[in-house]
Each structure stands twice: as structure tokens, then as C-alpha cells.
Amino acid sequence: MSSKIHSPFPWTLLRFWTLRILPIWCLIAFVIFLFQIAVCGIVHDNESVKTLLQFLDMLPSFIKTALGGEGLKIGNVSGLIAIGYNHPLVLTLYMLFAVGVPTGLLAGEVQKGTMELILSRQATKTHIYICAGLITVTGMFALVIVMFLGTVAGTNLYDFGKAVPLYAFFKIAINGGVLASAVGGISLLAAACFRRNIAVGLTVAYLVVNYFVAIIAEWWPQMKWLRPTTIFYYVHGPEIFNESAWPIGDLCVLISLLVVSTLLGGVIWSRRDLPL
């Protein structure tokens, strides 16, 4: 046997981790898919929309802002279907995946003591990080595609009386997928730096703060200047509906965030002594 052996990519680990994550991914995807169909089921009927809007009017105005703001009105089919994309339940499910997967795979294996075994085989630290990154980013993106497919299924199941701009929803889904992947990148960075609980706490705190800042900035005119500081600003639903072009600028910001956070996490992960 040669003295120097090149470390091949650990496909076994990628497969093992993917199979471990698959049940929770399927569950989240299924709920998101059904939720989009349910939203289509509610908003295709004007009477139901009226009841929904009356209900939203009774709640504090920032909640309506969080769900779509001025776009929520009878006749604005796209704005109403988009409730399914902004709803806190959907965002929470994304957050669950974005935070749970990288922290569970990297920090979780370290905490369980199994990372020492993985690292004692022919798997480099960089390869291990890439495995966790691939699963996180691909999983997040796939969830967004499932969300779009839910909208496609919903619009086919219910009659809206006019054509639903599915291509615009596809663009939002891609934009959302990149946003979700950027969140996954931030979570990877946290998982590479800290123990599991701290990594989870920091990522959740980052997302919650971003979410509320985004709502406050949208709802309170004096705080509008805060909008670009949050990651949620870089998915402009209404503008995507109105414009035919892709939101290249927003995509670039989110991809930069994804690349920088993931690379930084990778460098820290490979250089840091793991608390084995």
C-alpha cells in the first residue's frame, strides 16, 4: 500500500446523514405542501377571503404587515396566495430545518462523541463540513421547491377565475430558496464555531431579530431605513409580481451571504480544535 493515500470524498457519510435527515425533511415538506394547498383553498373563494381579511383587521396591524400588508385584498389573488409563503408556521418550519440540520450534524456529532470516530476514518474535516453544507443547502432549496409545487397543485385544484402568475411564484420560490440557503449558511457558521446549544440559540436569535426588524421597518415609516439590514428584505414579493425581470441584485446579496458565511464556517471548522 502506498504511504500517501488521497482521501476520497466520504459518500458513505453523505448518504448516512441524508438518510438520517430524510424523515424530518419529508415531514416538513409535507406540511408546507399541504399548507400551500390549504391557502389556495381559502383564498379562491371571495367569501372566505372577506372573512379572513375581517379577521386580520381585528388583529394588530403589524400582523397583517407580516402576512403581506397592503397586498392582502379581494381580487389580488397573487398577494393572497403569497400568505402561504410569509406565514409564521412556514417560516418556523424553515427555521427548524435551517437551524436543526447543520447544528445536529456538526455540533451534534461532536457532542455525542461520534465525530471522533468519523474523524478517525479516511474523512477529512473539510469533507465532513462539505457533507453537512450540501445537505443543509440542498435540503433548504428543495423545501422551497416543494412549497412552489404546493402552490401549483393548489392553483390546479381550485378555480380562481383568472390565471395565477405561476412563473412569478417560481421566481419568488427561487429567491426564497436562496434566502433559506443563506440562513443555512449562517447556521453552518454557528455550528462550526460553537457547541450545539449555543449554535442553535445564536442562529434562532439572529433569525427572530431579523424577522421582527423586517416587520417593524415595514410597518413603521420612521424605521424604513432598517429594511436593508435584514435578510428578509432581499425577497421582494410584490416587486417580483409586478416586474418580469429576475431580482438579480437581491439574489447576489443572498448568494454572497451564503458563500461568505459557509466559507468562513469551513475555515473555522477546519482550523479549530473540536471539543471532542
Next chain:
Amino acid sequence: MKALEVTSLTKWYGSARGIEDLSFDIAKGEIFGYLGPNGSGKTTTIRCLMGLLRPTSGQCRVLGERVVPGRATQHTRIGYLPGEFSIWPRLTARRSLRILARLGHGNKVDKRQEELSERLDLALGRRAGALSKGNRQKVGVVYAFQHQPDVLILDEPTIGLDPLVRQVVLELIRESAEAGATVLLSSHDLSEVAAVCGRAAILREGRLVELTSISKIVRQGQRRLKVWFATGTQAPHLPVEQLPGVRLIQQDSGSLHLAYQGSIEQVLKWLAQYPVDRISTPETSLEEAFIQYYNKNPPPSAITHRDTGPKEAADEQ
């Protein structure tokens, strides 16, 4: 070429010392004992050898290749058993072992896995979470040996195992060495180190305090002497001030139990004055010798060179 080489290895955890200026090497086919109390730096050294920790200074080489932290240097040829062996609790032991084997070109381990589990009396089909601590450790032993590695790095391999299984593990170590494998055996059980190792290093507070043959470690310790006097003779008072290096362990009406260091000549001269019935010299256990290394004052100075090579150690054995 040495199988394992450690040169001026130092690791600090912030301001806390892990190990300092360690240097030793292990020849191919040698079984090398690595001894030291808790916190002395044994696991730190092993993790540096495995590339799991980044040394502050110094370097390690495994099978001639310099260990680069995080790069899995020569890992396909190493069998590693960590000090605290943990495995995925929801998977069966067999599945976990297969996954780990496939992570390092080890696709053809099934036969060896079954053979090892049979010798260790281990049921591989059970979920790891349902296994007792001892059985989990057996899984660890199978993990380390299953791909018939050229180098075995074992951090307290027999911890939690019953005496019979311990013997099986020691046999496996001997068999591997006979087949040409090099073994680094870190252990608290000094009798097992004495049973299989030719040479050992002793660590204290992160520094190497001894690196020599097992027989020399035993020889350097205090030796025992038990003397029975003739019937009706009262055991005499031991003149400790006239016999430097001799101390009394126990005195009965007709016998003395002594410990001494250095030559026995003075003691025998003193005993010649009395009617001695018989003398026995119980063998100093490695445990006693080992404990003495930790009782030595003042704190040790580091050994930075090879004191005794493996060949000399083998000759002494």
C-alpha cells in the same frame, strides 16, 4: 522507518498545559505502553497523533508521513479506539461498524467483524443504545481491529471489560503485533501493560518522566524482602539509620517485611547476625513501581531523547 514518531510535541489549551516537549518513537511491530495518571496528557498525545488536535508546536509522523491536523493522515492504516467510545445509539452495532469501515476503504471487513465479535462474545445485531457499557467497549475493540490495521492506537481499550474479555483483547493485541502491526497502548491497568508491552513511556503533568523497558521500570522501584526468623527467635529491631534506603513495612513476632532500594548487600550483612529460617523476595509489581514515579519529588524534568530503543528493551525482556 519508525511507525510512530513524536518530536518535541507541545499542546497548550489556552493557558492550561496539555503536554510539553514530548519526544519518542515506536518501531514497526512494537507494542508500546503509554502510562500516566488522569490529566497527564495521554489522550492529548493520542489525539495529536490522530490529527484531531492541532499541536502548539512539534510534530507527529505516522508510518513516515507527517500528521496534518484534520487531514486523516494514514487513517486507513490506523485502528483507533478512543478513550470514551460512543456510537450512534439508534443503529445496530453492525451497521455502525459498517458505516465506519466504509469511510476508510474498509469494505471487506464483514468476515473479520464476525470473527472478532465471536471471540469477544458480542451480539452485533443489537442497537448500540441497548448495549451495556462493557458491550459498547467491545464494539469499540471490533472497530479498532476490524480492518486489520498496520498501526493500532488504543486509549484504555479494556476499560469496563471483564477479566476474561480483557485477556481476549490482550491476545488480539499480541496477535496483531506478531502479524507486524505497531501498537500504542494507553492504559491505567498496569498489569496489562506489563503483560503485552516491551517498552513504556510514563507521563506526569504533561511531561515524559520515563521512557524505557517495562523490566527497567519495575527494577527501578523499591524491592521487597520478607524474612522469617528461626522458631523462638524474636524479630530484631530494624536499625533504619544504619541501613539507608531500607524501610520497614510490617513487623510480626517472628518475621520482618522490608522494602529497599539499591543493593541488598547491607541488609543481608545485618541479617547474618540473626538465625534466619527463610527469606522470600516478592516480585515488585509494576503498579508499585508506577506509583513511585508519581510520588517522586521534586517534579520531574522532561526526557527529550530516546532513553532505550525497542531492540534494547526486547533484549532486557
